[in-house]
Every structure is written in structure tokens, then in C-alpha cells.
Amino acid sequence: MRRMPRLTLKKILESILKGLLAAGDAHWAAKGAATFIVELSSRVKDLPTEEQAIVKGAPPDQLEQAFSQIDLATRNAAFAAAGVHSVQQFLDLFQNKVLTKLDRLDVTTQTTLDTVDRIDQKVDQVLAKVERHHRIQIHQRDQQIATLRAALERVQNEAAAGDKEAQAAIAEARKSGDANKLKTTLIRIADQQEQEIKERAADFVELCREIAAVAFLTGDLDEARRRLDTVLRLVPDDRDATIGLGNLHFTRGELDAAEHHYRRVLALSPDSLEWTTISYGNLGLIYQTRGHLDEAELMQRKALRINERLGRLDGMAANYNNLGVIYQTRGDLDQAELMQRKSLEINEKLGRLESMASNYTNLGVIYEIWRDLDQAEAMHRKSLEINEKLGRLEGMANNYGNLGTMYQTRDDLKQAEAMHRKALEIEENLGHLEGMASEYGNLGLVYRARGDLDQAEVLLRKALQINEKLGRLEGMARQYGNLGLICRTRDDSSGAREHWNQARELFQRAQMSHMVAEVQAWIDELP
16 A cells, blocks of 8 residues: 655645745745735645644744755745745744744634624524515525625734724624624725725836836837827826827827827817927827928917917927928928027927937938038937937937938948938838838939839839828829839830829929929920
8 A cells, every 4th residue: 555655844844835936036026025924824824734733833943954954946935035045034934924823813713703603693683684574595695604704804814913993893893793893994994905006006007108108219119009008098088198109100100090199188188288289299290291281380380389388498399390390391491490400409408319319310301402411411420329329219210211311312322222221120120101111212212323223113112102001292202203213214204204293293282392393394304
């Protein structure tokens, strides 16, 4: 006959610790030493009678020897979870926090049962009265008794921990069966827990905001969205998270979704000028991207008036920046530069690096159009330096793309392609469709300059397809213009005319009169 393994103190303790530590070091690091001790006490309390007797009856020297014999990995993990550094410290904790509590529970268990019996008698009296009028199923009564026992045990635990009010409630219930003080104590415990939950929830919401901000900065838009969605599940009308989701959709080129969130913030802010001006500014960007420049300018100027009234310098800087881009798109470069310089002056005063990088980028584009390439490169590299310092992938991609365009203007096609491919890689990783379209178009122009018209056309059509998906009038117009240049190089005047007519119409819709005139000049030169 097979013999059962002999129970030993070391085996019992080792089994308990390994069971607890199966949750992992990270779990206990997060829960804390106090929770570990509570769980350890619970495991000892739930031991079979024979094993519990071995643990309770062991003198200190045997306990110390048993703990010392437990395998090193388990022992070290238990020390870490309990917040101690030696066997002696763990032994002291085990005796004072676990075994002492176990002895106290032995004393109070019978008292608890006696008290429950008294309350049971009360319940029986009440139920006897009720049953005269209503038939009550047996399982309902049992469930009610079980709930009362659970309530009493909860208050008993508070009393054992030194809670004076809980002790008085238990004493009253034991003496007379009156549960009113038990009810009051339970309500107080519930109120305390509710407050703790609210505080933890508020801290969790702020943590999600912080994660979303860092994730957005580093280009992890999926994680940013997950955290913002979590905030909105907990706080449905949170304007900061709503505007954040709008910005995320805007970055991905999902303009309808972005507009929905911006208008949602506007609807949530009838009494907040600050949130109203932020919403106007963001809606202006939507209009601007779609090529509706008059509506875009109207929104930016509405936002600017409110920001000036409130004295919000950061908001004013953002509005000047956006107005500068609108003027640049229209071809009014003097006014565009003036707006960017106004914005840069404020951002430098406030030390807002990210916004300064945006100003430098936009000034670089203006100088590039003016063919002041040295000044353009200086601006782009200033912007790149800041974006690299901040880890802003989106900004870095924009910088690489602009530097690529500048190298292409200098006929350094190898360096131009390298910059555009670096930009494209980032844009693809970010899922930033507008940026991807821009870089496909830029690479198409590099291949056209090399004379590889087939590859140029493939890339330009990729850019056109994305811009059509986004509804970007300017992007569509530029790619039709570039495809027309391909046709002209191939001596396909009919194809060039068709593409340029489409480009001219789109530039007209985008209110870019200077580009309308440029495309019309191309058309007029066709045979």
C-alpha cells in the first residue's frame, strides 16, 4: 500500500507561499506588502485542521528553521512581496500579523456565531410575521441569512482591526440582536470605499491622459486612442479627451471623425470661451485641409478675437500660425511670413518648443518658395533639432520631407530621395495618410527628374488616390498637375490638357488663385 507523504511544517509553509507567489512579482509589487500579509493570513486560516494545527503549534525556532529551508527563489520572492529582507524579519511579521490574527479569529468565531444566532432569531420573528401574508421560498430565507452572516463578518473584521464603532455595533448585536448599529457601520464602510474608488478612478483617468499624451507625441496613435477612449468611458463629457480624439483623427487624415469631435467639444462648451476658441481653431484646420480657405480664415479669426479678449497668448500664437498657412496656400507670402513671425515671437516668449518647431517649418517653406534655399534649410534644421529633442515623429517626418524638397530644388536627387524615404517611413508607421500622400508625390517628382516616368506615375497616382480618399482639394490638384507634366514629357498633349484642366478646377475650388493662373499658363503653352 502506497504511503501518504508526511506533512511537515516546511512543506506546508512552502506550499502556501508558492501558491501566493504564482501571481508574479509584478502583481505583488503593485498590490503592496499589506495585501500580501492579508492574503497570507487568509491562506493559513483556510488550511485543513491538521495542517493549521501544525503551523499554530510550531515554536518560533521551528518556524525559523522551516522558513530557512524553503528554496531560495521562493524565500526571496516572499521577502520582496512582504517588504522584508531576512528570515527573522519575515518570522516576526508572520507571528505578529498572521498567527496572532488567527488566534483572535478563533476567539471571535464562536462569538460571531452566537451573535448571528441572536440575529437569526430576530429574522425568524420577522419572517414568521411576513409568512402570514406572503409565502416565502426557503432559498430566499437562506440567502438572506447568508447575506446577514457576511455583513456581520465584515463588521467583525473591522472590530478586530480596532474600529471602535464596529466594536460597539458587534456588542449591541450580541447583547440584544439589534442590527441598527451594524447598518450604520456598514454604511460608513461603504461611504469610505466609495470615496476611495472615486479617488482611484480620478487618478486612473489622469494616468490615461498622461499615457495618451506621451503616446501621441511618440507616434503610437493606437495606444493614444485606447487611453482616450477609456477616459471617455469613465467621463463621457470630458472635453480634453474629446479634443484629443479629434486631433488623433485629424493626424490620420480622418477629417469627418475629427470634425465630429471638434463640434462635440463646441456643443459641450456654451459657457466656456476658452474651449470655444479651441474648437473654432481646430474646425478652421479642417476647412483648411479640405481647401475651403475662406471658411478656414473665418474660424481662425473668430478664435483669434476670443483669444485676444481672454489674453490667451498660446491660443493667439496658434491662430497666427494657422492664418500664416492659409495666406501661404493662397500665395500671399508676405502676409504669411508676417503671421508666422508674430506666432514665433509669442512661442519663443512662452518657451513652447513644439510650436516654435512648427513656425520654423512654415518659415522654411516660405523661404523655399522665394528660392532663398540657405535660409530655408536653416529654418528646417532648426525645426528638426527641436522635434528630435522632443521625440516628435510627426514633426520629424515633416522636416525630412521639406529638406528633401529643398535638395531636389538643388538637383541633389540622391539626397532628396533619402530624405523623402525617411519621411515616408515615419508617416507609414504613424498611419498618417496626408503625410504619406505628400511623400509619394515628392518621390514621384524625384523619379520624374531622373527620367523614370513610369515609376513617377505610379507614385503620383498613389498620392492622388490618398488625397481623393481624404477629400484634400489642394493635394488632388497638385497630383493632377504633376501627372499632366508626365504627359507633356511624353508628348501626350491631350493627356496633359485633361489632367491640367482637372487641376485648374480643383485649385479654383480650393481658392488658390495663384495656382489657377500657373496651371492656366501651362495649358496655354500646349499645341
